[in-house]
Amino acid sequence: MPPTAERGRLNRERVLTAAVAYTDEHGLDAISMRRLAAELGVVPMALYKHVADKEALLDGMADLVLTELGPIADAGDWRSTVRARILAARELLARHRWLRRVLETRVQQTPTMLNYLDSLIAVFRRAGFSDVLTHHVMHALGSRAWGFTQELFDDPNPAPPPTPEQLAFLSQAFPNVVAMAAVAAHSDGSVIERGCDDQFEFEFALDLLLDGISVLQAAQWEPPRN
Amino acid sequence: MPPTAERGRLNRERVLTAAVAYTDEHGLDAISMRRLAAELGVVPMALYKHVADKEALLDGMADLVLTELGPIADAGDWRSTVRARILAARELLARHRWLRRVLETRVQQTPTMLNYLDSLIAVFRRAGFSDVLTHHVMHALGSRAWGFTQELFDDPNPAPPPTPEQLAFLSQAFPNVVAMAAVAAHSDGSVIERGCDDQFEFEFALDLLLDGISVLQAAQWEPPRN
DNA sequence: GTTGACGGCGTACGGCGTACACCTTACCGT
DNA sequence: ACGGTAAGGTGTACGCCGTACGCCGTCAAC
Numbered sequence: 235m236p237p238t239a240e241r242g243r244l245n246r247e248r249v250l251t252a253a254v255a256y257t258d259e260h261g262l263d264a265i266s267m268r269r270l271a272a273e274l275g276v277v278p279m280a281l282y283k284h285v286a287d288k289e290a291l292l293d294g295m296a297d298l299v300l301t302e303l304g305p306i307a308d309a310g311d312w313r314s315t316v317r318a319r320i321l322a323a324r325e326l327l328a329r330h331r332w333l334r335r336v337l338e339t340r341v342q343q344t345p346t347m348l349n350y351l352d353s354l355i356a357v358f359r360r361a362g363f364s365d366v367l368t369h370h371v372m373h374a375l376g377s378r379a380w381g382f383t384q385e386l387f388d389d390p391n392p393a394p395p396p397t398p399e400q401l402a403f404l405s406q407a408f409p410n411v412v413a414m415a416a417v418a419a420h421s422d423g424s425v426i427e428r429g430c431d432d433q434f435e436f437e438f439a440l441d442l443l444l445d446g447i448s449v450l451q452a453a454q455w456e457p458p459r460n
Numbered sequence: 461m462p463p464t465a466e467r468g469r470l471n472r473e474r475v476l477t478a479a480v481a482y483t484d485e486h487g488l489d490a491i492s493m494r495r496l497a498a499e500l501g502v503v504p505m506a507l508y509k510h511v512a513d514k515e516a517l518l519d520g521m522a523d524l525v526l527t528e529l530g531p532i533a534d535a536g537d538w539r540s541t542v543r544a545r546i547l548a549a550r551e552l553l554a555r556h557r558w559l560r561r562v563l564e565t566r567v568q569q570t571p572t573m574l575n576y577l578d579s580l581i582a583v584f585r586r587a588g589f590s591d592v593l594t595h596h597v598m599h600a601l602g603s604r605a606w607g608f609t610q611e612l613f614d615d616p617n618p619a620p621p622p623t624p625e626q627l628a629f630l631s632q633a634f635p636n637v638v639a640m641a642a643v644a645a646h647s648d649g650s651v652i653e654r655g656c657d658d659q660f661e662f663e664f665a666l667d668l669l670l671d672g673i674s675v676l677q678a679a680q681w682e683p684p685r686n
Numbered sequence: 687g688t689t690g691a692c693g694g695c696g697t698a699c700g701g702c703g704t705a706c707a708c709c710t711t712a713c714c715g716t
Numbered sequence: 717a718c719g720g721t722a723a724g725g726t727g728t729a730c731g732c733c734g735t736a737c738g739c740c741g742t743c744a745a746c
Contacts, residue, residue, distance in 0.1 A: 243692095243693065243694090244693075244694085245693095266732085266733065266734080267733080267734060267735080268732080268733070268734085276693095276694070276695090277694065277695050277696075278734085278735085279694075279695070279696080279735075279736090279737095280693070280694050280695075282734095282735070282736095283692075283693055283694070284693090287734075287735075288733095288734065288735090335564075335565075338561075338564070338610055339561075345633070348633070348634045348637055349634070351634075351636075351637050352634040352635070352636045352637045353636075355636035355637060355639075355640050356636045359636055359639065365639050365640060365642070365643050366643050368639075368640050368643075369640045369641075369643040370660075370661060370664045370665075372640060373661035373664065373665060374661070374664055374665035374668055375665075376609040376610055376665065377609065377610035383602040383603065384564055384602060384603035384610060407571070407574070408574045408575070408577075408578040409578070410577075410578045410579075410581035410582045410585055411574055411577050411578045411581060413581075413585065413591050413594075414581050414591060414594050414595045414598060415595075416591070417591045417592050417594075417595040434596075435596060435599035435600070438596045438599065438600055439596075439599065439600035439601075439602065439669070442600055442668075442669055442672035442673070442676075443665070443668055443669065443672070445672055446668035446669070446671055446672050447668070450668075469711090469712090469723090469724065469725090470724070470725085471724095492701080492702065492703080493702080493703060493704080494701080494702070494703085502724095502725070502726095503725065503726055503727075504703085504704085505704075505705090505706095505725080505726070505727080506724070506725050506726075508703095508704070508705095509723075509724055509725075510724090513703075513704075514702095514703065514704090
């Protein structure tokens with residue numbers, strides 16, 4: 235294993251890029267320091283010269299892909315700007331499916347993340363939102379501001395459609411769940427068949443919130459005097 | 461190690477109860493098959509007679525604590541009923557702080573979880589919500605229906621308040637984040653000091669959604685013909 | 687040419703989940 | 717009373733994981 239045999243020397247960036255690529259392909263559960271090292275043709279401990287530990291690796295990966303989101307693009311009014319931004323984030327999340335779980339467990343806010351939030355908050359404040367309202371609005375958007383929601387029925391590997399007997403049992407045991415599941419968003423609500431259009435659901439909730447926010451802003455909302 | 465030395469025999473329930481207790485006290489990262497076994501005065505492999513594997517253990521734990529939520533209590537109108545239910549769930553999540561992360565990674569819906577969802581959905585349907593609307597509404601509530609939101613600034617171990625120099629740097633680098641963070645919900649927005657009232661934020665967003673939902677329901681909302 | 691920093695290597699430790707084979711107990715029908 | 721059988725508990729072992737520590741080769745700056 236010559237250190238510079240044609241694979242060149244490692245550096246932090248190459249490590250992170252490889253980690254992202256590997257995780258994009260094999261999933262978050264698959265990545266480990268040892269496997270990443272193997273991928274790079276290097277002994278596990280070599281990675282520790284570029285990354286403090288595994289947590290720091292994940293931090294770096296998140297940071298790296300978050301830069302794919304460029305600076306925020308003004309779309310005229312605050313509503314469209316925010317909406318577009320959040321949907322762009324959502325698209326990023328779709329490209330890197332491991333990102334959600336990583337963001338959820340990050341404990342330190344990196345400059346990149348703070349930057350992202352700052353730019354989003356700026357939109358509200360520039361549009362004349364009071365600081366208090368902005369505060370609550372950001373909380374209300376919650377993880378949606380990162381482009382994701384924890385869905386109720388998230389199913390990474392969707393189950394096969396139930397057999398008629400199973401269905402019979404289910405609709406007797408959980409009639410309401412079945413009735414609700416039987417509705418498909420943009421198709422004519424036949425049977426379960428993929429259930430629902432995630433994109434539609436996301437925008438539905440997002441718009442519900444944005445509409446509510448609009449009203450509060452227009453009415454010069456102020457926090458209740460407790 | 462006599463098998464029945466005064467600690468009695470194990471069974472699935474005792475295993476799960478012990479697991480919940482241990483995790484309540486030491487946190488989700490602390491629990492492992494080996495430590496749980498030690499806690500029960502038993503060799504690690506003994507647990508596998510009561511639980512298929514660690515995932516199943518977590519399933520069982522989630523299931524167990526979810527039963528703490530009794531049957532749904534009718535509060536008159538759908539809005540109050542749903543609201544009370546969700547706030548009760550939130551309280552449960554506060555009692556078992558590990559539960560959020562566990563629910564988020566569950567892959568199989570257990571009967572208990574389906575039951576919970578079913579009862580919630582039932583409220584909407586009984587109130588005359590169409591199935592489509594109910595469907596979207598449940599998605600919109602998303603993880604809030606489980607009593608939690610992934611907050612933007614969740615900080616399990618909150619950082620010490622920044623020193624004046626740090627603050628100066630931060631407010632120059634991320635002016636909007638700092639401005640927003642400086643607002644405290646139910647106090648007269650002074651300085652950062654604990655930032656915000658999580659309960660208020662949760663209800664704020666929940667009510668925003670419930671209000672939006674009310675409007676849709678009153679207007680007999682129908683999905684857009686694409 | 688020497689020196690130092692940096693990158694990479696090897697070994698080793700303690701922890702994890704769990705497969706497999708075995709032993710012990712409790713309880714059952716006879 | 718007794719033998720059988722399933723359920724509960726044990727011991728050993730494997731392959732993974734993250735990473736501490738110490739060593740060595742390479743290369744750049746002097």
